[in-house]
Amino acid sequence: MIKFEEVSKTYPGGQQALSKVDFHVEQGEMAFLTGHSGAGKSTLLKLISLMERPNVGRVLINGHDLGKVKRKQVAYIRRDIGMIFQSHQLLMGKSVFDNVALPLIIEGHTRKTIFKRVDAALEMVGLRDKTKSLPITLSGGEQQRVGIARAVVNRPPLLLADEPTGNLDPKLSMEIIRLFEDFNSAGVSVFIATHDLGLIARMKYRTLTLKGGRMITDGLSQQGGWS
């Protein structure tokens, strides 16, 4: 599903964010990406979502080389990837419904489909009663779930999450992870970047560890694998 081949990324100014990263997340797999702040987690996710391009190497999604994607096609690529952000990235002036409906409106769905799908997505994350609320009136956990509903509303085959539990307490974090597990069991590939080692330790998922831009471990989670 996600394949990195000898990928290196150096930012203008010489800061090397990734060097020769090589891994493959299979279709239908759920995997974690971990490492200290500045280890290159965000850069790696940005390469998948085409916010950045690698200097060397290839990034492939479902066998398609992202290096061949033209600027005009980026928007269409992003519609295939559900993205969840630590900072939620919600439109604070719009209702929960409008936020979740955004990807569908962009794709040009009919009103009927939009209502049906937004309803289903909010049901999944347990926020059906908050449809008309503004995100600003919701708690951090609820906002994150709005973000997740938006990411899955157009049923993408791949979910990317950047520190989705960043500001949440362990109980809420676990709820969020359970949500991802639900999507994963429905066949969606899930790739989660987090520095919450405690959270990973409680589960047996494949964990990729970055340190200083290099992939140092790739395997089942081991406690303190990179510390």
Next chain:
Amino acid sequence: MSLLFKGRQQASSHKVSVMQRFFMFFADHFRQGINSLGELYRVPFASLMTIGVLGFSITLPSTLYIMVENTEQVTEQWQQASEISLFLRSDVNDTQAQQLIGRLSSWNEINSVEFVSSQQGLEEFQRLSGLGEALDYLDENPFPPVVLVIPTSKHASPKAAADLLDKLRKEREVDIGKLDIEWLERLYGLLSIAKELVYLLATLLFFAVVLIIGNTIRLNILSKRDEILVMKLVGATDAFIQRPFLYTGFWFGLLGGLMAWVTVTFILIWIGWSLDAFMQQYQIQLDITGLNIQALVFMLLLSVFLGLLGSFLSVQKHVDEIEPK
């Protein structure tokens, strides 16, 4: 269409009939258009300022243009009344002059002919100029006999009258021929310069309008930076993000154009009042024209075009620049 996953169901691959999609397209645009208008309504003061700039920028050249056009019409009225003065050679006596008049009367370009003998010319000059005593010192009458020729209305246009003048100059008795619309031709020349200036002014103002709209839209885009970032993250194309701003430009244009039309109407009515009094002294009938539906449509089209152009240039540049990092 999904680029990465073949066969993935998305809106465009759904079974939506052509009719339905056609209808959805217009419904979407209509909704976005109304939304943009609503955005303008939410910041009435800022919107009015931009609309005002656009409106006044179109008002000024429009008013000037209409004034120049109308002045041209007035001068055309005057040209219709043109007459040709033929100064005869001083050795031509009254009998010869009468023969000339007889010949000219039969020309079908000529409506009427009037003879002013040198004696009559002298008397008229003495009466009107107040320099009569000065003339007493002259040995002889300096005034040549004059024949005033009024061409038929068909031959009263500047070109035809000039042709007629050439023909008259070839007459044996004629010394100098003069068309009394030459000063009008000079006015005509001035008017065409004025017209050029109006065009120049209009071009400059329209440039300014495009820049002002462009800048206003730029500020709108920047104030929605966060929203645009989110939209790009969830896969919105540039075209989708640009559309509401283009609609904003459209509304600026339409409302600015309406404002310009209303303003021009008021200005012309107001000028019309003072002109009426002035024109009555010269017994000239002047109805200011230019406030018809055609003018309205033209002004609206022009101003919508300027609004769209300004916003188009702005979105092309600035929506592009906002990229999630």
